Amino acid sequence: MYTQTKPTTRPIDTSFRTFSISDLDSALLIEIECYPDPWTEGKFIGSLSNKNTIANIITVGDTIVGYCFSIVCVDYADILNICIHPDYQRMGLGSDLLDYQTEQLLVTGIKSILLEVRESNLAAMLYYEKNGFEAIDRRNKYYRNGEDAIIMRQLI
């Protein structure tokens, strides 16, 4: 499914679309590569069946390389999951995907975007800061392993 050689420059043939159920197998493979506690098939399906979920895919050519799921809650959105396959990280694709999803979220009239990130996930925190988020709070022992979550927010 994935190219064997890691691209060394930012791919030019990226595109974005709505996540569909047929993307699930590719997403599950990326999920396992990216997280110690990956989303299950049931978690993806549960999120997709919520009418307030906005879910997008980013592709390079025909290859699915990442996805983003958010849920809209009245006047704010919560990013539930954003993930770029490790072979395609650090090329700006995660930022492009976030921009694309933010455009979809803005249409709903939200005033802010929130998310939780593991306090050990420094890469993700730097990524979110670079994309306009700031840490605003902490949730103690939020994750199953007892790790705290840092809450980050972007005001629209």
Ligand SMILES: CC(C)(COP(=O)(O)OP(=O)(O)OC[C@H]1O[C@@H](n2cnc3c(N)ncnc32)[C@H](O)[C@@H]1OP(=O)(O)O)[C@@H](O)C(=O)NCCC(=O)NCCS
């Ligand atoms: C977080 C994630 C989505 C970022 O995607 P990405 O495509 O690599 O991000 P970008 O290339 O757009 O990075 C934009 C900026 O974020 C920062 N950044 C991203 N990854 C970083 C890392 N590993 N270390 C330090 N800074 C990083 C940098 O400032 C980077 O800009 P630069 O490359 O010009 O220095 C990706 O690393 C990922 O999928 N991680 C695993 C899943 C995850 O942790 N998701 C978030 C859960 S809350």
